[in-house]
Amino acid sequence: MLTQRQALILKNIIRIYTQTEQPVGSKHLMNELPIQVSSATIRNDMAKLEEMGLLDKTHSSSGRIPSISGYRYYLDHLLEPSDVSSNDLAIIQQTFNQQYQMIDDIVEQSATILSTLTSYTAITLGPDVQDIKLDGFRLVALGNHQVMAILVTSAGTVQNQIFQVPESISGEDLEKAVRIINDQLVGQPLAVVAKRIQTDVPQMLMKYVSSPKGFLDIFGDVLKKAGSDHFYVGGRLNLLDFANNDVSSVKTLYSLFEKNDDLANLLRLPDFGTGGDSDKIMVRLGDELTPHTLRNYSLITATYDVHNHGRGVIALLGPTSMPYSRIIGLLDLIREELARRLTDYYSNFDD
Amino acid sequence: MLTQRQALILKNIIRIYTQTEQPVGSKHLMNELPIQVSSATIRNDMAKLEEMGLLDKTHSSSGRIPSISGYRYYLDHLLEPSDVSSNDLAIIQQTFNQQYQMIDDIVEQSATILSTLTSYTAITLGPDVQDIKLDGFRLVALGNHQVMAILVTSAGTVQNQIFQVPESISGEDLEKAVRIINDQLVGQPLAVVAKRIQTDVPQMLMKYVSSPKGFLDIFGDVLKKAGSDHFYVGGRLNLLDFANNDVSSVKTLYSLFEKNDDLANLLRLPDFGTGGDSDKIMVRLGDELTPHTLRNYSLITATYDVHNHGRGVIALLGPTSMPYSRIIGLLDLIREELARRLTDYYSNFDD
């Protein structure tokens, strides 16, 4: 356990290091502390903190920098989120007050705000798709053997895709098939639908339609799209600033941003779904981050809860040394705001 | 005018510098030339080439590097495109042989191949939309006050967008409006359609529909999407390798890639549309590139001609020192291949 003064010293070394990115020396720190102690006293405490593994040196006679464990301790015991500045607040309100056509627009927009306000990179994920149901399926003929398949879910999300239809499938067949799909499968969870088109649905179609295979491929493709998570990444370019010229990690991250599965893995919270602490904001850094290339970064994740419509995730990726107080305050506010807007949206929607 | 030997020297300095990125000295060059001359002779020619502005030095006693004018001269007078390697050829054929659902997929795919084979950044643009006509407009009700608007063009491209429909607009009104649009405007060039919905169409709708304004906003939005160019950028990440740690220019380019208008400006060829030389491959470098931040890069543009369906552009952005022979051979092949595939596509399509 740290003495009060040691905690104060750790806290201030982290604060100063975040501002300057330079090792902090005892004399310099002396002038920055609210208490009056000599630099020798500070040196003694620093030595103890280093012994505990909370501080590091860049070389044997340098000032101290926080170690990963130091950040960990700070985050777990010392951090107090600060209030959002009135300036930031105004920006947030104003952005959320825009008119949106789709929920995904709101989720995407919150990634943009978050990255703009922090100069880091934000990742957001819409409310989870666990028990989303099929709300309807349409095929629209576009002429020239093209059709657009449209799938609407109970969450209000829409997926569409365009297909070249082989000559062998007739228009009437397609219409019949659509009718059967809607009659039989609307109202069922997407996961169930996905399973059934592998099992009993083909036979069901076989009775009325001459070539169910091509049709089911189309339906299956759109279904897959609708059933997978949709991530939004804001402030990709900010990465170039805080990546400290580490081109290889920038590349890793940029390609990671393009892959749904990798992003899902990155954001997956250790206790996701257990309920307990899941509305706490979590910070992971160093070896706690799973793709090992990211050990010089810090990832802050927060979930937001949309009343009766699942929960989503907003996250922020930045350097290990961030002004955590401000950042976490900000994240907390945006999380709440996003939850509120989405809850509003759905309450309109379900009327 | 250069002597033969001077041309040989310039050509080889460019070749070696492209491989090593190091200034080329007279002794080193002596061993690389197919002719037997002393380093002193080479030095004399180098001095003359420098006087003409075709070579530069990095400092007073350094070897020579090509100047921008040197590249210009090389490109205009000395360059001979080389044949595509059988390996590259196989990759190109294989990629283009995939099954595509839409023409835009092919165009996008060619940006990917081009960037993969070169390790630079490729930009492609589909056949131009000058005299594309409206082929059809659909509104599909999705439930919960949402509709999807779909616009099909004579070029086979499809745009869609989802709208929240105000309660004030009724379903029958929308259907009537769609019917009028299709009756009156199908077959007309998009530009004409865009003009007419500002002039006589509103009055036309007014007779049958109670609130044409909201409807025309929707139609106008999708129309605008369909009428604007669609660029594809491949190999964005490669930029990080050849940008020589110039983060600011990387940022400029990345944001440029997101803006249709800026990309259009960048690719717009000085003689675009004049017909004459327009199927020549053009290289622009240094001050010839309009956003001044790009003066350290080289941009190669080539147009491809889709029989009876307009012409598009494929382009490659890389460092000033590229293996131009290989690159231009490659670009020429892909340009032809792309034109052929699209011509095939349309000939199927118009049956």
Add this chain to the structure above:
DNA sequence: TTTAGCACTTAAAGACTTAGAGTGCTAATA
């Protein structure tokens, strides 16, 4: 427990040296 004092360490920056690659010029050569 805190502090003053001091010897010691290290990185960063500047001065100096050296080696190596290259140039330009002159005078000899084919």
Add this chain to the structure above:
DNA sequence: TATTAGCACTCTAAGTCTTTAAGTGCTAAA
């Protein structure tokens, strides 16, 4: 006249040395 050998000169890059400033750890006194 065009080419070449030879040589003095230039400049960078890399290494060594020195100095300075910031910082530490330890000891002994308060």
